[in-house]
Amino acid sequence: MHMSDALVSPSIAASMWVATAGASALSARALRRRPDDRRVPLMGVLGAFVFAAQLVNFAIPGTGSSGHLCGGVLLAILLGPSAALLVMASVLTVQALFFADGGLLALGCNIFNLGVLACFVAYPFVFAPIAGARPSRARLAVATVLASVVALQLGSLAIVVETLLSRRASISLGTFLLLMQPIHLAIGVIEGLITTFLVLFIRDARPELAPGSREAVISKPWARRVGTGALIATVVVAGALSWFASSAPDGLEWSLARASVGVPAEGEPEVPRGILARIGEATGLPPSEESGNRGRPADTAGRAWPQVDPLVSFSGLAGAGLTLALGGLLAAGLRAVRRSTRPASPP
Amino acid sequence: MTRADGITAALSHLGRFDELAGANTPIARVDPRAKLVTTAAFLVTVASYGRLEVIALLPLGAYPLVFLVLGNVPLGPIAWRMALVSPFAVLVGAFEPVLDRQPLGSLGPLVVTAGGASFASILLRFALSVSAALLLVATTGLDAAAAALAWFRVPRVLVVQLLFLYRYLFVLSEEVARSLRAHALRSPHHPSPRIRVAGSMLGQVLLRTLERAQRIHVAMSCRGFDGEVRLRRPLQARPSDIAFVACWCAYFVLCRVSNLPRLLGTAVFGVAG
Numbered sequence: 289m290h291m292s293d294a295l296v297s298p299s300i301a302a303s304m305w306v307a308t309a310g311a312s313a314l315s316a317r318a319l320r321r322r323p324d325d326r327r328v329p330l331m332g333v334l335g336a337f338v339f340a341a342q343l344v345n346f347a348i349p350g351t352g353s354s355g356h357l358c359g360g361v362l363l364a365i366l367l368g369p370s371a372a373l374l375v376m377a378s379v380l381t382v383q384a385l386f387f388a389d390g391g392l393l394a395l396g397c398n399i400f401n402l403g404v405l406a407c408f409v410a411y412p413f414v415f416a417p418i419a420g421a422r423p424s425r426a427r428l429a430v431a432t433v434l435a436s437v438v439a440l441q442l443g444s445l446a447i448v449v450e451t452l453l454s455r456r457a458s459i460s461l462g463t464f465l466l467l468m469q470p471i472h473l474a475i476g477v478i479e480g481l482i483t484t485f486l487v488l489f490i491r492d493a494r495p496e497l498a499p500g501s502r503e504a505v506i507s508k509p510w511a512r513r514v515g516t517g518a519l520i521a522t523v524v525v526a527g528a529l530s531w532f533a534s535s536a537p538d539g540l541e542w543s544l545a546r547a548s549v550g551v552p553a554e555g556e557p558e559v560p561r562g563i564l565a566r567i568g569e570a571t572g573l574p575p576s577e578e579s580g581n582r583g584r585p586a587d588t589a590g591r592a593w594p595q596v597d598p599l600v601s602f603s604g605l606a607g608a609g610l611t612l613a614l615g616g617l618l619a620a621g622l623r624a625v626r627r628s629t630r631p632a633s634p635p
Numbered sequence: 636m637t638r639a640d641g642i643t644a645a646l647s648h649l650g651r652f653d654e655l656a657g658a659n660t661p662i663a664r665v666d667p668r669a670k671l672v673t674t675a676a677f678l679v680t681v682a683s684y685g686r687l688e689v690i691a692l693l694p695l696g697a698y699p700l701v702f703l704v705l706g707n708v709p710l711g712p713i714a715w716r717m718a719l720v721s722p723f724a725v726l727v728g729a730f731e732p733v734l735d736r737q738p739l740g741s742l743g744p745l746v747v748t749a750g751g752a753s754f755a756s757i758l759l760r761f762a763l764s765v766s767a768a769l770l771l772v773a774t775t776g777l778d779a780a781a782a783a784l785a786w787f788r789v790p791r792v793l794v795v796q797l798l799f800l801y802r803y804l805f806v807l808s809e810e811v812a813r814s815l816r817a818h819a820l821r822s823p824h825h826p827s828p829r830i831r832v833a834g835s836m837l838g839q840v841l842l843r844t845l846e847r848a849q850r851i852h853v854a855m856s857c858r859g860f861d862g863e864v865r866l867r868r869p870l871q872a873r874p875s876d877i878a879f880v881a882c883w884c885a886y887f888v889l890c891r892v893s894n895l896p897r898l899l900g901t902a903v904f905g906v907a908g
Contacts, residue, residue, distance in 0.1 A: 332799020
C-alpha cells in the first residue's frame with residue numbers, strides 16, 4: 289500500500305526524502321565500487337519484471353480474495369540489497385508518475401517503506417541469518433516468508449507513523465494499527481509464498497542466480513551496516529526535523545495561518561512543543577478539542593470555532609464560487625489562445 | 636474483459652502519455668528542470684495547508700488547469716487515472732467525518748463539521764497533487780524528466796535504471812499479458828491463477844526476463860558498452876523558463892499567505908467574512 293501525498297506534511301515528507309536519498313546515494317556508491325557491466329541491463333529488466341508481475345492478481349485459497357507481488361524481498365534475494373533498493377526506487381517512481389500511486393511528495397516515504405525497510409532491514413537481519421550460506425529448500429522458504437512478513441509489517445507500521453506525525457487525519461493510533469497490521473500480515477504471508485515459489489523455481493532452473501551464489505553473499509555484512517546506518521540516520525533526521533518543526537509551533541503552517549487574511553492574530557505566546565507532545569496528540573491521547581486546531585495552542589481551538597471556519601462565511605463561499613468560475617474562464621481563454629495559434633505549430 | 640485485456644488496455648494508456656509528451660505545445664517546450672522545480676514547489680505548497688482548509692486551496696487548481704489546457708492534454712486519461720488510484724487517502728479520509736464531529740458552522744440547513752471539512756480537504760489535496768504529477772509526465776515525457784534528474788545530480792545509476800525500466804516495461808507487461816491469456820484459455824473456470832500456478836507462471840516469465848537481460852547485455856557489449864551509460868540530451872534554459880518558475884512560485888506564495896477566494900468574495904459582494 290502506498291502512502292499518499294494528501295496525508296503527508298511537508299516536514300515528514302522532507303525527512304523521508306532525506307533518508308531515502310541518503311540510502312540511495314550509499315547504494316549507488318556501493319554499486320560503483322563493485323562494477324559489473326552485466327548488472328545494468330539485469331537491474332532494468334528485473335525492475336520491469338516486478339512492475340509487470342504486480343499486474344498479476346492471483347487467487348488466495350479459501351478466502352475468495354486476491355493478492356499480488358510487491359517485490360522488495362525478491363529483488364534483494366536476486367540482486368543484493370543495494371541494487372534492489374535502486375530498482376524498487378525506480379519502480380515506485382514510475383508508479384507515482386504514470387499511475388498516480390502515492391505521489392511525488394510521498395515518494396520518499398514510499399521508497400523508504402517498501403524499499404529501504406525490505407532491502408536493508410528485512411533482508412540482512414531476517415533473511416540472511418536464517419537462510420545462511422547454502423540454504424536447503426525448507427530453510428530458504430522459511431527465510432523468504434519471514435522476511436516478507438517482517439518487511440510488510442515494518443512498511444505498514446511506517447505508514448501509520450508517517451500519517452500520524454503528519455497530522456492530516458484525526459484517526460487514532462490504536463484504530464489505525466488495528467486496521468493496518470492484520471491485513472498486512474496476510475499480505476506479507478502471501479507475498480512471502482509467491483516470492484518463495486519464484487525463488488525456488490529460479491533455484492531449480494538457474495542455480496547460479498539463486499541465493500547462496502555470488503552477489504547475495506558478497507553484500508551481506510555490508511548491507512547490515514547500511515541497514516543500521518539508514519535506521520539511525522532516519523531516527524536522527526526525523527527527530528531533528530520534527531523538533532525543528534515543532535519548536536516553532538508547526539513552523540510554516542502556524543506562521544502562515546497567522547499571516548493569512550480572516551484568521552485574527554491572537555496574542556498567545558508560542559508554545560514550544562516537542563516530538564513526544566506531537567506523538568501524544570497524534571495518538572488522540574489529549575482531549576478531542578485538539579483535533580480542530582491547526583497547529584495553534586489548544587486553548588484557542590475550543591472557543592474559536594466560529595472564526596476558524598473558512599467554509600461558513602458567505603464571502604468565503606461566494607469567493608470560492610467566483611474562483612471556480614474564474615478557473616473556467618481561464619481554461620476557456622487559454623484554449624481560445626491555443627486554437628488561434630495552432631496552425632503555426634506542426635500537427 | 637479478461638485480466639490480460641486489462642493489462643493491454645493499461646499499456647496502451649501508458650503509451651498515450653508518451654505520444655502526449657512528444658506533442659509540440661507551449662508547456663511541452665518549457666525546460667524539464669523548470670517544470671520539475673515548479674511541480675515540487677506546488678506539491679509542497681499544497682501539503683503545507685492546515686487540515687481544515689478547503690476553499691483556500693482552490694486557487695492552486697490554476698496550476699494543473701494551465702498544464703491541462705496549454706499542454707493540450709485530454710482530460711479523459713487524467714481523470715480515469717485519478718478515479719482508479721489507490722484508495723488509501725480516501726479510506727483514511729472517510730474516517731474523518733465519523734471521528735471529528737466538532738461543528739464548524741452551518742451551510743443552510745447542513746451542519747459542517749471539522750471532520751467533513753477535513754475529508755473534503757484530503758480529497759482536494761489528493762486531486763491537486765495527483766493531477767500535477769500526471770500532467771508533469773504527460774507534458775514532459777520520461778526521457779526529458781530523466782535528463783533533468785541527472786542535471787540535479789541524482790545518481791547516474793538510478794537515472795539509467797529509470798530509463799531501462801521504462802523501456803522494458805512495455806515488453807515485459809505484454810509478456811505477462813500473454814501468459815495470463817494462455818492461462819485463461821486453458822482454465823476458463825479460474826479467472827485468476829491460484830498461487831502455485833501464479834508462482835510457476837511468473838517463474839517462467841522471470842526466466843525469460845533473465846535471458847533477455849543476457850541478450851541485451853551481449854547486444855550492448857557489441858556496441859561498445861563499457862559499463863557507463865552516457866546520456867546525451869542538451870538542456871538549455873531560456874529566460875522564459877526562469878520566468879515560468881518565478882511566476883508560479885510567486886503565485887504559490889500569494890495563494891498561501893492570503894485566502895484569495897475569501898478576498899474575492901469580500902471585494903465583489905462587500906460582505907465581511
